[in-house]
Each structure stands twice: as structure tokens, then as C-alpha cells.
Amino acid sequence: MRTRKRILAVLLVMVMTAAMAVTGCGSGDSGDGSASDKTITVAFWDNNQLAGLKEIADEWSKTSGYKVEFTAPDWGSYWTMLEAGVSGGEMPDVFWMHSNNADKYMAADVLLDLNDYIEEDDAIDMDNYFKGIADLYNMDGVQYAIPKDHDTIAVIYNKKIFDKYGVGYPSEDWTWEDFAAAAQEISDKGKADGVYGTYCNVSSNQDGWYNIIYSYGGEVITPDRKASGLDEPATIEAMKFVAEKILPACPPPDSMASTGGDTMFLSGLVGMICQGSWAVNNFYTADNASDYAWALLPYADVNGNGQCEPSERCSIYNGLGWSISAQSEKADAAWSLISAFTSEEGQKKQSELGITMAAYEGCSDAFAEAFDGMDISPFVDIEEKGTLVFRPYSKSMALWDQDISDALVDVWSNPETMEDTLKQLAVQMNKRIAEE
Amino acid sequence: MKKKMTKKARIEAVWGLCMIAPTIIGLLVLNYYPICETVYQSFCKTGDFGKGNEFIGVTNFVNLFQDAEVFSTLFNAAKYTVFSLPATVFLSLVLAVLMNRKMIGRSAYRTIFFLPMVCAPAAVAMVWKWMFNQDYGLLNHMIGAKINWVTDPKVAMIAIVIVGVWGALGNNMILLLGGLQDIPKDYYEAAAVDGSTGVHSFFHITIPLLSPMLFFIIQTGVMGSLNLFDLPFMIMDKTSRAWPSVKTISYLFYEYAFEQSNRGYGAAIVMFLIAIIGVLTVVLQKTEKMWVHYD
Numbered sequence: 001m002r003t004r005k006r007i008l009a010v011l012l013v014m015v016m017t018a019a020m021a022v023t024g025c026g027s028g029d030s031g032d033g034s035a036s037d038k039t040i041t042v043a044f045w046d047n048n049q050l051a052g053l054k055e056i057a058d059e060w061s062k063t064s065g066y067k068v069e070f071t072a073p074d075w076g077s078y079w080t081m082l083e084a085g086v087s088g089g090e091m092p093d094v095f096w097m098h099s100n101n102a103d104k105y106m107a108a109d110v111l112l113d114l115n116d117y118i119e120e121d122d123a124i125d126m127d128n129y130f131k132g133i134a135d136l137y138n139m140d141g142v143q144y145a146i147p148k149d150h151d152t153i154a155v156i157y158n159k160k161i162f163d164k165y166g167v168g169y170p171s172e173d174w175t176w177e178d179f180a181a182a183a184q185e186i187s188d189k190g191k192a193d194g195v196y197g198t199y200c201n202v203s204s205n206q207d208g209w210y211n212i213i214y215s216y217g218g219e220v221i222t223p224d225r226k227a228s229g230l231d232e233p234a235t236i237e238a239m240k241f242v243a244e245k246i247l248p249a250c251p252p253p254d255s256m257a258s259t260g261g262d263t264m265f266l267s268g269l270v271g272m273i274c275q276g277s278w279a280v281n282n283f284y285t286a287d288n289a290s291d292y293a294w295a296l297l298p299y300a301d302v303n304g305n306g307q308c309e310p311s312e313r314c315s316i317y318n319g320l321g322w323s324i325s326a327q328s329e330k331a332d333a334a335w336s337l338i339s340a341f342t343s344e345e346g347q348k349k350q351s352e353l354g355i356t357m358a359a360y361e362g363c364s365d366a367f368a369e370a371f372d373g374m375d376i377s378p379f380v381d382i383e384e385k386g387t388l389v390f391r392p393y394s395k396s397m398a399l400w401d402q403d404i405s406d407a408l409v410d411v412w413s414n415p416e417t418m419e420d421t422l423k424q425l426a427v428q429m430n431k432r433i434a435e436e
Numbered sequence: 437m438k439k440k441m442t443k444k445a446r447i448e449a450v451w452g453l454c455m456i457a458p459t460i461i462g463l464l465v466l467n468y469y470p471i472c473e474t475v476y477q478s479f480c481k482t483g484d485f486g487k488g489n490e491f492i493g494v495t496n497f498v499n500l501f502q503d504a505e506v507f508s509t510l511f512n513a514a515k516y517t518v519f520s521l522p523a524t525v526f527l528s529l530v531l532a533v534l535m536n537r538k539m540i541g542r543s544a545y546r547t548i549f550f551l552p553m554v555c556a557p558a559a560v561a562m563v564w565k566w567m568f569n570q571d572y573g574l575l576n577h578m579i580g581a582k583i584n585w586v587t588d589p590k591v592a593m594i595a596i597v598i599v600g601v602w603g604a605l606g607n608n609m610i611l612l613l614g615g616l617q618d619i620p621k622d623y624y625e626a627a628a629v630d631g632s633t634g635v636h637s638f639f640h641i642t643i644p645l646l647s648p649m650l651f652f653i654i655q656t657g658v659m660g661s662l663n664l665f666d667l668p669f670m671i672m673d674k675t676s677r678a679w680p681s682v683k684t685i686s687y688l689f690y691e692y693a694f695e696q697s698n699r700g701y702g703a704a705i706v707m708f709l710i711a712i713i714g715v716l717t718v719v720l721q722k723t724e725k726m727w728v729h730y731d
Contacts, residue, residue, distance in 0.1 A: 086485040087486045104484050104697065107484070108484045108485050110485065194571070201675055202675040203674075251571075253587075254584045254588070254677070255570060255571050257587050257673045257675045258569050258570060258571075258586055258587055258676065259572070398695065398696050402691075402695075402696070409675055409676070410677065412675075412677075413677055
């Protein structure tokens with residue numbers, strides 16, 4: 001009897017260890033086991049782009065003989081995954097970089113130095129890309145990522161709402177004052193229906209008040225990224241305009257803090273919002289897509305001549321980059337894939353497929369045509385009719401961005417405190433930058 | 437003198453160890469190692485990706501005690517505990533007593549009250565977030581008022597407490613039900629003979645005999661609610677002006693350690709929290725003898 005029990009126990013232990021070994025192997029396999037031979041693993045965060053990128057990658061697979069395996073978690077999980085990958089040693093071969101985190105990753109030697117590859121590859125020349133993006137992924141002369149795309153901002157409006165209240169559609173010669181006046185008119189007339197003119201939350205910076213600051217000639221951070229621009233007179237003027245003219249035409253701050261601008265717009269409760277080119281698909285595939293139209297961002301008539309100079313119409317732009325893990329054992333193949341994504345041909349294809357606009361200058365025209373039945377040319381037009389300003393950043397951006405956001409929450413409820421708050425913020429931000 | 441183990445006992449001990457080895461190894465690797473690492477990091481200025489940690493002594497703790505936000509977020513966590521715990525204990529006790537009677541559809545009710553426990557907390561929070569929405573939410577629609585549930589600094593904490601209590605009721609009710617069913621019926625019968633009524637019996641038989649379970653619920657409740665993180669994180673938007681009034685110290689830790697990659701300071705915050713919870717636990721344990729009766 002006792003022996004039988006003992007045998008049973010041993011068997012049990014064996015089964016358990018065997019099971020553990022099998023599952024252990026399983027998880028190892030998906031990481032680098034099966035990937036070791038002819039598979040390149042690619043990670044990014046925007047599922048919207050998966051189908052298009054796959055198409056370009058499939059094309060590349062035909063010539064290279066490598067398979068490409070994609071994973072696209074959401075934004076938050078993506079960075080957690082990468083961070084864990086760096087510490088735990090399991091990184092995808094190829095992945096996206098973003099201005100929020102680029103400095104940190106470049107400084108930590110986890111991205112592959114691409115200089116030699118760039119030199120040897122005829123298809124890649126850094127001068128062909130938007131300078132802001134190329135510079136962003138360059139630290140001390142070493143290029144750590146090849147620009148993937150760029151985005152711009154435009155105004156999307158709901159024709160039905162404008163028609164209903166008899167307000168003229170946004171046009172190219174609108175100033176920000178005109179924008180605010182039209183928004184106010186909709187808010188006034190739509191009061192009974194709970195409809196508002198526009199939406200601008202504290203967090204709507206890249207697709208909101210950043211653009212206004214730069215159009216007015218202000219800045220968030222100086223071009224050398226050594227000092228805050230929040231206390232400059234032009235910045236203060238722009239933000240006072242936001243507080244006095246834009247916010248009154250928006251839903252109450254409490255409503256904005258509990259419902260997103262996209263949601264409100266798509267529900268027909270807001271007349272127009274500023275949106276980034278990365279979100280086009282979201283509106284293109286919406287139920288009421290036929291009611292929507294895009295317009296150029298307004299300008300600020302700083303010199304008062306009644307005409308728009310390119311410097312008075314600013315769109316913030318940002319761009320992602322393709323990076324290779326410094327630990328990748330298939331760096332050559334990984335580079336070949338990146339090169340396929342970022343060469344002139346690959347960038348044109350990216351626009352044609354409507355994935356995003358190109359980081360390669362002059363390759364984005366096709367993007368405007370990519371959405372059948374929806375004219376999104378304002379995103380491309382602003383490159384000629386306005387100025388693209390690279391999204392403000394510095395090494396300590398995560399910190400000062402949070403400070404600004406925290407402080408502005410109060411201002412949104414008490415707009416008259418805007419000037420004082422900005423001046424305090426500038427001091428705080430300069431301190432953060434000094435500590436970098 | 438320690439007795440020498442017989443051969444049989446030794447073999448049995450070895451086998452015993454083998455059997456629990458998977459759990460022990462799991463605990464060591466997944467719990468104890470990170471704990472030690474956190475203690476160490478709290479004395480460091482940490483580098484990105486766990487590289488380049490620089491030992492700076494107690495600087496993080498010195499900064500911590502001068503950081504007003506640490507205390508305001510701790511206060512928020514304490515506020516949550518003070519509001520939610522009594523309500524949870526009281527309501528789950530009432531529910532447990534009701535669910536312990538013979539009644540039609542008893543198991544259906546028990547299931548309904550236990551249901552929040554089997555839902556993913558994130559999903560629960562998302563649903564509540566929509567119910568709380570001031571403009572389009574179900575709650576305001578039903579009561580026909582316009583309460584800024586999650587954006588008014590005066591109300592937001594109450595909203596969080598409501599969800600917290602609702603979520604914790606089921607589990608505590610089941611625990612108390614278990615405790616109630618352990619109480620022998622004879623006590624009540626004997627008391628009834630002596631003329632004790634329902635309410636009197638409740639306070640003089642039920643409560644004292646249930647006290648070990650109540651103690652357990654209060655103790656785990658204190659720990660859990662001081663650690664509160666998921667509800668404010670999921671339900672509130674950070675651009676809400678009510679955010680500072682519900683931001684908990686666990687969230688502050690998350691903000692520093694994960695959003696700003698300042699692991700060292702984050703670790704110091706969490707060590708501070710552990711110390712507070714530790715002290716409270718000791719105090720609770722000391723008071724145990726005063727009111728907890730084990731048969």
C-alpha cells in the first residue's frame with residue numbers, strides 16, 4: 001500500500017515537471033526559438049496600421065525569404081512590453097520609437113546604431129526626411145531610428161450641425177478668431193440641443209492649443225530646448241485667446257474631462273474639432289462619415305494685414321521611427337525590412353495604402369487620395385500653405401508635460417488665471433530642464 | 437535537546453519539501469526577490485531599464501517627507517478607507533444575515549450579490565465610468581439630477597466609495613455567511629428559552645461569535661483600501677479637476693515608478709506605505725484580544 005502511494009507521488013511529480021517543461025519551452029519558442037531562423041519580429045502600437053504594414057512586409061518577404069511576425073498591443077502595454085524586454089532580454093527585432101521615449105532609449109544603448117547601415121544603403125539618405133523627425137532620433141551623431149511617418153493637424157467639421165444652425169463652413173481664410181466666433185455661434189444656437197461649437201480639453205495639446213500658440217508666434221520650448229517659452233508674450237496672448245474665446249465655445253470643463261472630444265464629435269454633439277492625421281480612419285469608418293469634412297487649420301493674423309503668411313498657420317507635427325534592437329541576432333535582415341519601409345518606394349506605398357503620411361518629404365500626396373469619398377487634402381496642403389512645427393519635447397518632457405497638464409486643469413475652470421499660471425509654469429519647467 | 441529525526445521522518449520531510457518546491461520557488465522568485473529589490477531601489481537614484489542604479493542613502497525618504505503630494509494622496513487613501521470600510525462591513529453583515537434565512541430564491545440572491553467578485557475590476561470600472569457620466573450617464577438620467585459624479589471634487593470620492601463598496605460586498609458577504617453557519621443553533625434556542633429576542637440575540641450571540649470573521653474582514657479591508665489603485669485610475673480622467681481629491685498614494689507610486697521612470701522615488705513611496713500599513717496591522721492585532729472571541 002505504502003509503495004503504491006509512493007509510486008503515485010513520484011508519478012505526480014513527474015507529470016508536473018513535464019508539464020512545466022513543456023509550457024516553459026512553449027513560451028520560449030514564441031520568443032526566439034522558432035524566430036531564430038527566418039522570422040523577423042515587429043512590434044508597434046497602432047492596430048489601425050497593421051493591414052497596410054503587413055502588405056509592405058509581405059512584398060519584402062518575397063525577396064528576402066524572411067517571414068515577418070507582427071504584434072500590436074495598445075500604447076500603454078507597448079511601452080511596458082518594451083521596457084520589460086530591455087530588462088529581461090527579449091526584444092522584438094524591429095519596433096517603433098516615439099518622441100516621448102526616444103531620448104531614454106537612445107541613451108540606454110538598447111537601440112542599434114544604424115550609421116553604418118545608412119552609409120551602405122543607397123535607398124536611405126537622412127536628408128530626404130523631415131528634419132525634425134530625423135534629428136529626434138539622432139543622438140551625438142548616431143542615428144538610432146529611421147523616420148517612419150509624419151502627422152499634421154486639420155479641422156474636421158460636421159456639415160449637418162453647421163447647416164442646422166446656419167453657420168458657414170470652415171474655410172481656408174479663417175483666422176482663429178473666426179474659428180472661435182463660429183464655434184461660439186453654434187454653442188449659442190445649439191444650447192437647447194446640448195450641441196457645442198468645438199472641443200478643447202487640457203490634454204488636447206498636439207491636436208489643439210499647441211497649434212494656436214505657434215500660430216500666434218509663441219512657443220512651448222525654445223528651439224535649442226534649453227528654456228521654456230510659456231512666459232513669452234506671444235504664448236501668453238495665444239493661451240489667453242484660448243481661455244477667453246475658445247473655451248467658452250466648448251462644453252463645460254467637467255464634461256470634457258469625462259467624455260473625449262472624438263466621442264462627442266462622433267455623437268453629433270460638437271460642431272468641429274482639430275484632429276491629427278493619425279485618426280482619419282476613425283472618422284472615415286464612422287457611421288455618419290458622409291456628414292464630415294476636413295478643413296485647413298485656421299491662422300492667426302499676427303501682423304494684421306488680413307492675409308495668411310505661412311508662419312501664421314502652424315501645424316504641430318510629429319513622427320515615429322523604425323528602430324532595431326541592439327540585441328537582435330538578425331540585424332542585417334531587420335535593416336533590410338526597415339529599408340523597405342522607409343525607402344522612397346516604401347514611403348509612397350505607405351501613403352497610397354492610407355496607412356499614414358510619409359516621413360520622406362514629397363511622398364505624402366497619395367495619402368490625400370487614399371480615402372475614397374473623403375477629402376483629406378488639408379493634412380497635406382498645410383505643408384505648403386503653412387508651417388510645420390515639430391512637437392515640443394526635451395529630455396524631461398514626461399515631467400513638465402505632467403506639470404503643465406496638472407496646472408491647466410485649474411485654469412480650465414478659472415480662465416482668468418491663465419497668465420499667472422503660465423508664468424509659474426515657465427519657472428517650474430525651466431527647473432525641470434535645468435535638471436536634465 | 438533537539439531530537440534526531442528518524443530515517444522515515446527525514447525522507448518524509450524531503451518529500452514534503454519537494455512537493456511544495458514549486459510554490460516556494462514561485463514565492464521566492466516572484467514575491468521575495470522583488471520585495472528585496474524594491475527595498476534596495478528605495479535607497480537609489482535609479483537609472484533607466486534597471487541599469488546604472490546609484491546608491492544615495494536616505495535622500496529619497498528625506499524628499500518624501502517634504503513632498504506635500506505624498507501626504508495629500510495618503511490622506512485620500514485614508515479618506516477612502518474611512519468611508520468605504522464601515523459601509524462595507526455593515527452592509528455585508530446585514531446582507532449575510534438576510535441571506536442566511538430560509539427564503540425563496542436564496543441562492544439566486546447570493547449569486548447576484550457575489551457577481552461583482554467574478555467580474556474583472558477593469559471592466560467593472562469602465563461600466564461605472566459610463567454610468568457616472570454627468571451628461572449621458574444612466575445614473576443622472578435615472579435620478580433626473582445633474583450631479584458631476586467624477587468631476588466635482590466634493591463628490592468624486594463618494595462615487596469611488598460607492599463602486600468600492602458595491603464591489604467588496606459579495607466577497608465579505610460570503611465570508612460572513614460562512615461564519616454565521618458555524619454558529620450552533622442551540623445557542624439561539626437556549627437564549628430564546630431565556631427570553632432573548634432576535635435583536636438581542638444578534639448583538640449578544642451573533643456578533644461575538646462572528647467577531648473572528650469580522651476582524652479578518654476589517655484587517656484585509658484596511659490593507660486593501662489603503663492600497664486602492666484601480667478604481668480611480670480607471671474611472672477618473674486625469675484632466676478632471678476632481679482628480680487631486682481622489683488620487684491615492686498607490687497611484688502616486690505608479691506615476692513616479694512607471695510613468696516618469698523614477699523607480700527609486702517610487703520605491704521609497706511604496707516603502708512608506710508598507711510601513712504605515714504595517715503599523716496599522718500591528719495596532720489592529722493588539723486590539724484583537726479586546727473584542728474578538730474564539731468560541
